[in-house]
Amino acid sequence: MAKKESKEKRINDITDAAMEIFLEKGYENATMESIAKNAGISKGGLYHHFKSKDMILMFVNQKISKNIEKVMYTSMEMPSVKEGLLFYIENYLRYWLEHPVETTFLFLSITKILDNHELLKYYQQFTGDYMKYFEETFKMGVKLGEFIPHDTRTSAVTLAAALDGIICYMILDKQLKLEEVVKRFEEKFIKPIEKQGL
Structure with missing residues (x-):
């Protein structure tokens, strides 16, 4: 051992x-x-x-991804779909903000994607899983009566894109506080699809 x-x-x-x-x-x-x-x-x-250093690059990306997957799995254990989504949003953003080396490394890796076929395949798979997580979560919210029926694929794509986009803004603009961003994400992505009276 x-x-x-x-x-x-x-x-x-x-x-x-x-x-x-x-x-x-x-x-x-x-x-x-x-x-x-x-x-x-x-x-x-x-x-x-x-x-090779390509192998190291791949391994480090996989290691970082496992931390994001932990947040994903924990979010699925929350008492409601809404709470799970809010948990994920907050902790996904918190991870990148509190790990600047990993965030910088992610940006470096993205610049290498087109040169590295294995890394590109890895990120295509990860992105597919990421989208599936959000889409299935929104579908579960509809099924359990927390959310109104809606286009869950669109909700998944727009939420994922907004999360990845806001990270850059939060790094550049220190006035954007995590609590405020989470609240605005709730207002934009969750409240409009919540069933009234919940």
């Missing part, structure tokens, strides 16, 4: 070191040697875990 923990720690050290190097030098200028040095391991030790 200790061996497994040691391997997990080593991989975490490598991915943390890689994020630093990618952000400091840029993806193109980062080398496996500089990542190994920053992680405090030999180049051979790095190649034992990752065969």
